[in-house]
Structures are given as structure tokens and as C-alpha cells.
Amino acid sequence: MNNFTFHNPTRLIFGKGMIEKLTTAIPAVHHIMVTFGGGSIKKNGVYDQVIRALKGRDIVEFWGIEPNPTIETLRKAIELGKGKQIDFLVAVGGGSVIDGTKLISAGLNYNGDAWDLVKKGSYYDCIPMGTVLTLPATGSEMNNGAVISCKETQEKYPFYSDYPVFSILDPETTFSLPSFQIACGIADTFVHVMEQYMTTTGQSRLMDRWAEGILDTLVEIAPQIKNDPKNYNLMADFMLSATMGLNGFISMGVSQDWATHMIGHELTALHGLTHGATLAIVFPGTLRTLRDQKKDKILQYGERVWGINYGSANERIDKAIEKTEQFFRSLGLQTRLSEVNIGDETITEIEHRFNKRGVAFGECQNVDGKTARAILENCK
Amino acid sequence: MNNFTFHNPTRLIFGKGMIEKLTTAIPAVHHIMVTFGGGSIKKNGVYDQVIRALKGRDIVEFWGIEPNPTIETLRKAIELGKGKQIDFLVAVGGGSVIDGTKLISAGLNYNGDAWDLVKKGSYYDCIPMGTVLTLPATGSEMNNGAVISCKETQEKYPFYSDYPVFSILDPETTFSLPSFQIACGIADTFVHVMEQYMTTTGQSRLMDRWAEGILDTLVEIAPQIKNDPKNYNLMADFMLSATMGLNGFISMGVSQDWATHMIGHELTALHGLTHGATLAIVFPGTLRTLRDQKKDKILQYGERVWGINYGSANERIDKAIEKTEQFFRSLGLQTRLSEVNIGDETITEIEHRFNKRGVAFGECQNVDGKTARAILENCK
Numbered sequence: 001m002n003n004f005t006f007h008n009p010t011r012l013i014f015g016k017g018m019i020e021k022l023t024t025a026i027p028a029v030h031h032i033m034v035t036f037g038g039g040s041i042k043k044n045g046v047y048d049q050v051i052r053a054l055k056g057r058d059i060v061e062f063w064g065i066e067p068n069p070t071i072e073t074l075r076k077a078i079e080l081g082k083g084k085q086i087d088f089l090v091a092v093g094g095g096s097v098i099d100g101t102k103l104i105s106a107g108l109n110y111n112g113d114a115w116d117l118v119k120k121g122s123y124y125d126c127i128p129m130g131t132v133l134t135l136p137a138t139g140s141e142m143n144n145g146a147v148i149s150c151k152e153t154q155e156k157y158p159f160y161s162d163y164p165v166f167s168i169l170d171p172e173t174t175f176s177l178p179s180f181q182i183a184c185g186i187a188d189t190f191v192h193v194m195e196q197y198m199t200t201t202g203q204s205r206l207m208d209r210w211a212e213g214i215l216d217t218l219v220e221i222a223p224q225i226k227n228d229p230k231n232y233n234l235m236a237d238f239m240l241s242a243t244m245g246l247n248g249f250i251s252m253g254v255s256q257d258w259a260t261h262m263i264g265h266e267l268t269a270l271h272g273l274t275h276g277a278t279l280a281i282v283f284p285g286t287l288r289t290l291r292d293q294k295k296d297k298i299l300q301y302g303e304r305v306w307g308i309n310y311g312s313a314n315e316r317i318d319k320a321i322e323k324t325e326q327f328f329r330s331l332g333l334q335t336r337l338s339e340v341n342i343g344d345e346t347i348t349e350i351e352h353r354f355n356k357r358g359v360a361f362g363e364c365q366n367v368d369g370k371t372a373r374a375i376l377e378n379c380k
Numbered sequence: 381m382n383n384f385t386f387h388n389p390t391r392l393i394f395g396k397g398m399i400e401k402l403t404t405a406i407p408a409v410h411h412i413m414v415t416f417g418g419g420s421i422k423k424n425g426v427y428d429q430v431i432r433a434l435k436g437r438d439i440v441e442f443w444g445i446e447p448n449p450t451i452e453t454l455r456k457a458i459e460l461g462k463g464k465q466i467d468f469l470v471a472v473g474g475g476s477v478i479d480g481t482k483l484i485s486a487g488l489n490y491n492g493d494a495w496d497l498v499k500k501g502s503y504y505d506c507i508p509m510g511t512v513l514t515l516p517a518t519g520s521e522m523n524n525g526a527v528i529s530c531k532e533t534q535e536k537y538p539f540y541s542d543y544p545v546f547s548i549l550d551p552e553t554t555f556s557l558p559s560f561q562i563a564c565g566i567a568d569t570f571v572h573v574m575e576q577y578m579t580t581t582g583q584s585r586l587m588d589r590w591a592e593g594i595l596d597t598l599v600e601i602a603p604q605i606k607n608d609p610k611n612y613n614l615m616a617d618f619m620l621s622a623t624m625g626l627n628g629f630i631s632m633g634v635s636q637d638w639a640t641h642m643i644g645h646e647l648t649a650l651h652g653l654t655h656g657a658t659l660a661i662v663f664p665g666t667l668r669t670l671r672d673q674k675k676d677k678i679l680q681y682g683e684r685v686w687g688i689n690y691g692s693a694n695e696r697i698d699k700a701i702e703k704t705e706q707f708f709r710s711l712g713l714q715t716r717l718s719e720v721n722i723g724d725e726t727i728t729e730i731e732h733r734f735n736k737r738g739v740a741f742g743e744c745q746n747v748d749g750k751t752a753r754a755i756l757e758n759c760k
Binding site for chain 2: 213
């Protein structure tokens, strides 16, 4: 096990009707900005619950943080917030609204263009923020990461700042989600876990078990959610799994990968694909390409998550990768580039971008432009 | 899933050589009290590492916090600390030293006898403290609980205060532990998990998986540790499991039990038995006594942890309980009251004490004096 430091100070406020706890969760501050995405939360009652809980507080609303939040939009929020002397932020929405609000919370304390902070990669002197999550997927509600895009340059990069002070998770807010969003959220959670698990074996027995525990849970609940998406206990386990999948709880003392995400981000940047949908395409390709390097862990994963305990090592590995792709397809997601009309031109562009950045990704830092191309060729 | 709030602010600093991080982990305070148990840490180098890391700081040492820390000892530390205007505490040792230091941290901010706080059950206006853990077992390094005894009255009660600001866990500090202490630590961790898991089924699939993940890890490493107690990776997984077993990570949204602990505390209070050793005796008795109430969960546990997937329900339950007792025995622990020379007189006294307190314990709050007697009869 590697040495590590773990510290996750986010207060999780979880359950039915918990949005009313906003009233007491926000400290005695003067000017609150509440950030939103589109208008769906005006239809499902979440907006009303938030406004009711904030009655009597000085709030300003900022609407329109889009999926894959862009610096172009966030600059407007930062300008508004500086003018209003905002000293607390509440993000109401999914991972994109929360990610975007993390950059706003940094930008409000920075005298320059917030895109500089994204290029720098991190900034920790932020205005405090809380969240009300409505779409389980990214885990952003309980970590210090975000992903920010630039429309102008078609770029998309990770950015690190402070943890939310609190996050309110009411599974009932998910009842009105479109099935595609739920499918992408499940795929996103699955691959988040894989980025922390599908690495060298034997680093921590406990962290392996906990990663497998989230995978087992997703495999168990996914088909049930398809038939019963308003089942409170199912959605509660999905919501909790998504948060626990990327809050540091399964990455203590173990190496991580994240190559699939870096390639997926490029597909979103270039084609606007939903994040979870890119992962369902790329991750099976990553496994096919790095099957030798990841051999031992694929075998462990196949046996423990899918019960594959027969056949030769090669046959088991084939089966485990097949099961993984089938799982994404069972969610209703596409798993091949050809299905989303992406061809050689994009592959070449991504290879070029990886080469230009001059860094290689993945646990072994060997996913350079050439390997990224190989992975994408394996997703055709 | 039940509604819940989760917040664990303790910073975990984990790994080889991490004790030197004490230097930067303690904020700029004036007067530090460092608390210790007996002298074993002077032999294994831990004391020297701590003192080296605190070089140049104003420290006072308090020695002699005993196993099952007593109010009689802690009163002395509180008196010393008040005289020295202590504003930060560092506990160096196992769960007893950490538990005791939690009461010191409360008592230093309280103008009265600290035993009042124990009787009250909680106190949250505490002097901040950090810990250097040397014995994985209680999880006290990453939770806000403690258990304090009174020698005079032979009483032992839980007490809740603030979380440690940080805890340093270096698995190498465990290399010199006696095998009995390791065995008790594994049993303690196992039963901590059970108190949060062996309850009503179907509350959270994810929390069940994570609890089973710790149990699986303990079952896998215990026999290996017996043969190889200086294996870093084994002891790292043990240390991490003990901390994760009682820091709130596996109890989100699920009910808990703790009846076994309440009975075990009485055995310690009356006979001075080591905490983990009492649990290895009482827990199988709890399962035998409440086997109907806990039927579904025992079946799930038997199948997932021990692979028991054959025979009638009753046979599977028998097998799961037998496997549990065998596991404790495989650690080298005793599992029957007769083996530690405890007889009917003690059983009657514990029944009497439970009745006198007028509360019943356990998930269903049905472990009153009569049921406690039945459990103890089932441990003979």
C-alpha cells in the first residue's frame, strides 16, 4: 500500500425531504448566489424547495450552467458575483452545475480571467459552497474536482479546488430524470470506480473490496432501475454509489489510471457527447488495448464481479471485457464510435492533441498519442 | 435507506515514516500535552519518532493511561493540563489512550468533574487533538466515540466528543505488538462491522457490500498475519480495515445494533477482560440467541462471507454461526465464558445491571436484562 493522506470534510445530508436543511446548513453569510442549469428543476419541485428553504436570505440566482460547463458562461457568473459581493454559493443541479460552481467559487477570489486557473489546474482560495444534487453521476458533490470546457478552443480540462462544505442528496429529486441521464450516470459511476480499481493488483485488499462493492451494487440495481426508476431505495443506492465512487473512499493507498477519462473528455470537447456516454465507448477499448498490462486485475474483476471462474486466462479476460461492454449496452448506451458517427478524423485529432500536450496518461503513464489511437481504434 | 447526515473531518495520514508529519500537522498552538499508555512505545522507537517530530515545541508528557482508561487516571491528566494551559493534545497509543485523551480534551474545557460528562454521554466543546495510532482495533482514531471506565464503581460507559483533527497511522508501529493484542484487534474490528451490518436486510446494498468487504479482508488476512506479523502490506490492510470499520463509512442510512458491545463492556468492567476478547465470547452468543430475528442477514452473511450456499435455512444459519466462532478461535481467542472462568454469578449481575439501567439495547431495542442473560447463557 502506498503512503497517503485522506481528508474529506464535506458534510453529506442525505434523504427524503432533506433540502429543507439548507436553512441551517448555510452559515451566517451576507450574499448567497444560487446556481442552476436549465429549467428542469422548476418542473420537478426542486427549485421551489430550495427557494422555500432560503426564505429570508439575501440570494441572487444564476441560471444556464450548461452540460460540460464552459468558461464563457462561468465568466458571466463570476462577474455577477463580484458585483454582488457574494460570499457563499449553492449549486443546485448535476455534476456540471456543481463543477461550474467550483470554478465560480475560485474565480470570485481571483483577480484575473478564471480560464488561467483552469490552465493552472488548481486553486484553493475559494468562496465556500454547498450543493443540492439532482443527478447522481460525477461525484463532484463530495470531491474537490471539476472539469471545465472552453467553447472557443474546444478544450476540456480537469480543475481542482476546495470541497463543498455540504451536499444535500435527496433521492426523490432523481425520479424525474430521463432514462438516458440515468444510464449515463450509472456508466459514469462504473468507470470512476474502474479508474481507481483497474490497476496493479495487490495494493490494498480492502480498497479492492470496496471498489468491487460499488460495481456489484451497480450491476445489481441497474436492471431494476430500468423497470422501476421511481423506487426510492434503488435510487438511494444509486445516488450513494455515485458519491462514494469518487470521494477518495476507494482510492486510499492505491494507484489510479484515468486514461479513459482523458480520452473521453476529448470526445466531448470535439463532438459534445455526454460524458458518461463517452466512457461507455472508450472504457471497453482501454481494456482491449491494455489487456496484457491489466491482465491480473481483469481476471480478479471478472471473477469477483461477474463470477467468471472457468476457462483459460485469455478466455476469462475476453469474457470480462465482453461482460463490461454488455453491461453498458444493457443500460441502453452505445459502445462503439461508429454508432455515434465518429471516424478516423477524430481519432487522428485526438492522437495529435495528446502528442501536443506532451504528457502520457494512465497508471503507467504510457497512454500517449499512439496508445490513445490504439484505444480508439479498438472502439470502432 | 434511512435519512442520515455524515461528516467525518479527521485527516488520515497513513504510511511508513509518516510520524514525522506531526511537525506540520499540529497547528501553531502554545502548549501541547502528549499522552501515552505504558512504556512499550519506548522500546519500539515510536516514542523517539514522536519526540523528534515535536522538537522545539512546548510539550508536556502524561503517561499511564491504562487499557480501559479510568476516570481516576484521566482526572490527573485534566488537572495537569489545566495547570499548564494546554491547547492541543496528541494521543500516542491504541484505542485506550485515544479514548482517554478524548475525555481529557473535553474535561480541559469543563469546570467540573469529567465523570459528569461521561454520565451525560457527550460533550462537544473540546480542546483539539490529534493521534498517533499504534494498535489497530477500536477505530477511535477516526471517530468521535470513547469508552471510559470508573474503577471505584466498576462501571464502563460510551462517551461522545469531537473527532480527532488528524490521525497518523504507520503500519510499522504494529510490528512489535504481542499476538494476543493483534488477535483482539481483529476480533474488535470484526464485531464493530457486525454491529453495523448484522441487522435488518435490504437497507442499503452498498453499505452491506462495504461491510462484507471489511469482513472478507479480515478473513483473508488473519491467518496470514499469524504467520507473518511483520508483513507491511498485511498490517497496512489490517490497520486500514480497523479504522474504516468504525468511522461512519459503513453505517450511512442503516440501523445499528451494539448489544454485543454493551454486554462485553460489562464483562470488562467486572473482570478486566480485554475488550476484543469479550466480543469474541459474546458475539456468537448474540447470534445464537437472536437467530430468528436476524435470520435473513445471517443467511446473507453466511453466503457472501463464508460461501455457505447449501442446506436448509436452519442448517445455513448454524453453519454461519459456527464459522464465526471458529474464526475467533482461529485467532487464538477463547469463545466461551467457562474458558475464562466466568459463571452464573456474573450473568446474574449483568442481568441486574441491565434491568437497573432500565434501557434495552440492540437494533430492535429488545436486549434487556432477560435477553442479556439468554445471550450469556448461550456463551457458557
